[in-house]
Amino acid sequence: MSVKLKVLSAGALFFLGGAMVTAQKVKKDTLKETKIEDVVILGYSKTATKPKNVTASTTVSAEKFEGRPTTSFLNSLQGEAPGISINAGSGSPGSAKMDVVIRGVSSINAGSDPLYVIDGMISNATQFRNLNDNDIASASVLRDAAAAAIYGNRAANGVVVITTKRGRYNSPLKFNYSSIVGINTLPSLGYDIMDSKQLLTLEKMYGTGQGASLTDEQIANWNTNTNWRDVFFRKGIMQRHDLSMSVGGENVNLFSSVGYLNSTGIVPTSDFTRFNFRNNVSGRSSNKKFAYDIQSALSFSKRNQLLEETNSGLANNTIQNPLLGAPRALPYLKAGQFATGQSLYDAIGSDFSRGKGIYVLEDVLKSGHLPNKRTETGILLNGDFSYKLTDKLTFGNKSGIDYKYSESMSARAPWSYLAIVVAKNSAVKGVEESPYGGHETVNKVTELNFNSITRLIYDTKFGDNHSLTLGGYLDYLKTHYNYTSQTANGLNPLNWVFGAGTGYLSPIYKNNPAGGDPVVFYVPNASQAKITAGTLAYFATADYDYAGKYGFQALVRRDGSYRFASGNKWATFWSVAGRWNIDKESFMANSVFDMLKLRASYGIQGNQNIIAVASGENPLLVGTNIIREIYSTGLGYDNTTGVLAFGGLKNPLAQWEKIAQANIGIDFSVKRRFSGSIDVYDKTTSELYNDINLSGVTGAYSILGNNGKLRNRGVEVALKYDILKNTDLKLSVYGNVAYNKSKILSLTKDENSGSVRNVTGGLLSEWYAAPYVGVNPANGNLLFLNKNGQAVETIGPEDQVATGKNRISPWMGGFGLNADYKGFYLTTHFAFQQGAWKYDTLLYWLERPANIGNSNLVASQLNAWTPTNTTTNVPSLTAFNHQQGVDYSDRYIRDASFLRLKNLSIGYNVPKEILRGTAVSGLKIFVTGENLYTWTKWQGYDPEPASALSVYPNMRTFSFGVNVDF
């Protein structure tokens, strides 16, 4: 065995606590210079050198997160690691909507979010708007059972392990300042929507709307042609400033940072502001037996957002969602006609027809009319303490709290149109003839997560070549949640100020002179909720290494969850993994490989987060009672109080979803230039927790329960090649691609209606539709293929057939190029997804004849079939079967594949020689662009969000930045 290999094996599997003790012996790392990609960060602060890693995992280092004008590090992670798909569901600044999936969606109803672990503490959050991405030293994506099983009960969907930056021992005081300023713009739509003259012509043709009453000449002379996109959207500005400091003495080191970020959205009422403070301290006793590592982070964020962001019902609402309203607004109407809500009410009353709803949207988006503000304060404190009882035995504990206080306030100002119209419509003669309008709601949430992991580690070497690490752990987690909400109905415009509590009205109860119930006005609402949740686990691990050539790892874990009935509360899960470092074999002595390793793992993990939650919510806090049948009290029939009602069917048999995963992988490195990994896996979820259909005779059509089996199989490849190294021009390329296919292996009952079905043998959430095959030239009706393959005009649910398509991309990945020439550098990063099919709801609206006269359509409708225009692919506007095409055919199921230039950066590192003699030790300036260009067939704003409705798209951002070390 060569000397070089001995050095490598000295960096065997270690724990961070121990790492701090031994780090100096192994390597003199500085924070900035650490080749983080050589170290793989694993579960419970375990790390491994690349050759010794037995798991399928990828570590992404800090430079991928630095200098990005994004509000969440997840935006930067897209396409960087194989097998993880990250889709931003909303580009609203600071949005929590992020769909992150590792190795395919492994459940029908349960959450598919991976587990996030920050500095060794399990985070219950799925949103990271308050985590400063500049503080991240690395993010690792753990994909196979060997890597993720250690996190047991919530890691079945994979794990993202995040470590924040640390100081280092014996280093001088250093500062870093970075700043970025950028501009956000709304991506364009691919639809060819009509201008005024076109639309009026179409209306005339169809005989409804404004155009129907105009002559050709009047249409030709129509002057108004409003571009509603310009009315509703603007360019957003973002800026961020981060200052960090690090210093280290003999036995203590420190990293501190402060950050500020402000981003204004492209819709005038949306913005995001964030302040961060972080302080990471590590230290050790002088005999190096005791070590500690403490992170504390404080954050505060504030954002104003569209109601659509948290109310999915509004995504399809033209009067409250500008993303949908703008393309559908009638261009022949004038913008800006109504200065106040009252003047709008005087003009239209409560009639939204003929496109008048767009005036309401104008009113909704006026500053202060429908304010919706959220603030979030977070405190994250965690500490790791370890003590070496003997040379071989280490005792440690890691405990932390994650405290979050959030407050959201929303209101309808009494002077806004919506408040006025609702008030006017509720007026009662002789009681309250001109009631006050508006309402204000304040919600306050506190969430405290406490997690404590106690460990005992035995680490030994025997003989020349054997090393063994055994570990025993106890993992305790408890969550306390409190929610308070209050709503004031009726606001006095004289002194109401958003969030001030002024202008609230007292409720009135008066008899109605017309008879009947007394009339009530301005009744406030108050509610309160409290949830306690928790999990408990104990587990043991074993890691064995023989001469750096063979490695073996095993884990067994006993998991308990508060969710299940006593018989199912506890479950046992396990994993095994092994590796063979082929390059260490004598027959490989002269090969080109400096590393060639074969890995295999198998394990079974449990998932107790069996109910999916809204973006950003803690999955531990839903489904707090899925097993006990209970009764509820409340307001009963005829407003009787104190009544009892059955709380709904419950399933005492509910149990863990089980995910079994097998993985085989190869890691290699050739001449230290070309490296990569290849993995194949089979991941099978059994005891899927989802709807079990019931007969209506039970009082409900379905109940949630364990039912069915789902398989995801796939391949992942990641490659990196340093084309030019050690020259003035440095050039490297990298790329990764993953393929994943889902298949439903069993279900108690296949779905047999609806456009999205789960059927044994089919894809997860597969589209079922009758093929739309075009226009009947004889009469302009739509033609579909029925279940017998005949082209017909009338179809029903029985004609919907499997399409082999679903909304999830089987292919995804990313690639990029990094070039550096004498300090000038260029980095590019592309991300792609291929094979997702989504329902283009906006196109359906824009092609819907029933909308003529009420909203805009695409210009192709001018070419609709008529008795004199029979050779066209646009159906007759009066075809009777448009709705069947919408409900039962594949007419609007569209390809949402995309290739996106996610990031392009050009910068210059000022050479050290120039800076010599100044206080500045490093200086970098750069320009960067996010989401610069997207190649896609999808015509909507953005193919990326999982929801194909008109949600806030990912913005295109251009920014300029500077980074100074001193």
Place this chain on the structure above:
Amino acid sequence: MNKLKIFAYVALASFSILSCRDAIDIVQDGEITQEVAFKETSDLRRFLVGNVYGSINIENEIALTSYFTDEVAIARSNTGWYLKEFRYDLFSDNSYVSNTWISHYNTIDKVNRLIELSATISPDTASQAEYNSILSEAKAIRALSYITLLSYFSTDMKDDNALGVMLSTEKQSITAKLPRVANGEIYKLIDEDLQFAEDNLLSTATDYKYVTKALVYALRARVNAYRGIYNDVNGKYGAIHYAKEAIKLAPALANAPGTTRASMPYSNMWSDSVQGEVIFALSRPVAGSWSEIAARWTTNTTNLSGSAQMGMSHKLYSLYGNRDIRRIVFVDATSDDNNKIIDKYPGKGNRPLRNDIKVFRTSELYFILAEGYIHNGQLELAAEQLKKVRDARLYGGTQASLPTYANKVEAYKDLLLERRLELCFEGHRYVDLRRLGALAGVSIDRNVKDDYILSSTPLTLPITDHRFTYPIPQSEILGNPEIAKQQNPNY
């Protein structure tokens, strides 16, 4: 020393595991179990009011009947809502059909649960009558749900051997999968339930928002009329007997004296300020978050600027005579030539779209009587009943003429016309057509203006069309696959 250390670790570890159980042994605060909730008779009433009454929902039938038959026209401010049903698309995945089915089975389930809960309580002598009365109300409600289910899903209500619906009389396990049974079995339960209610309902039960004896008789009249049993057979009463009994207890027809709207009980009944001729209505109070029935046809308000989706059918509108109060009460005054804004549910207090949902009114009893007399060939008697209703609907002292019928078909036709005029938007037309349409030679009857967008939409459907029976909903078939074999014809 070493042993001591090991002992210490083991002790520490076991202590921490035990003390950590609080993380997984969690029951949320304030959960009420059955044992805590049900201790005495008054708890049963709490459940009856809290869950049984609250579960009754007939809005799905009212809505689909109005769209599918000939009660509505597309309003000019329609933004695409309800067009599918209006253009006769009716498949087993229709949500109104599915919701009709589940709403009534939900009510039946709640009644069955109440009956089961009642077995856990032994009432003392003082509360025995109240205990029985609670069960009476529950059983009458169960009967109402079964009658409604049969009226939409049975292939032929007049045939006891025809396929009915699933029969459930007890709390079902979640694995329950019941077949459809013959109508006769369902009728047997309905009769038993209504008999029990008739025998045990307390005489103090007079509030029309709850079950009353008048409602029990009225339901017995309705179910017998639906069955075609009008006369007393083998010692069992028929529809005519029960209609007469119900009329004795029910409020009188709300007539229309004078000429101002505010002074007319018939008008005030619809705005819920008086009971009028309502025998049973589902209470939808001003306060609270109750359903808003008028939202089935409009968006914001029941006037021309309220963004109506559907207006009254131009054909139906044209059938009301000049002095017919219903033309004024059912159609909002702001209506124009193209939009007859439906105002049968005018809202109340500060809820422009909310009204009590009328389940049974006295006028229907006269129609049932008339139907019985027509069946018996007593056409003059039938004409008298219709005249009673018509007289009450004409304002300004006008009297209706006594109709004369040459034959039964004419009489049925006139009965259907009056039922259409009187009971529109109350969920009757669809069932009336399927019951009596063939006898009267009547089917859906629309005006060309009703679908002003597509002239291709037919103005009628053959009365034998399979869509005059609801399909067994797809959602039921998913949970109860065997029932697919009992699907109604042509679905």
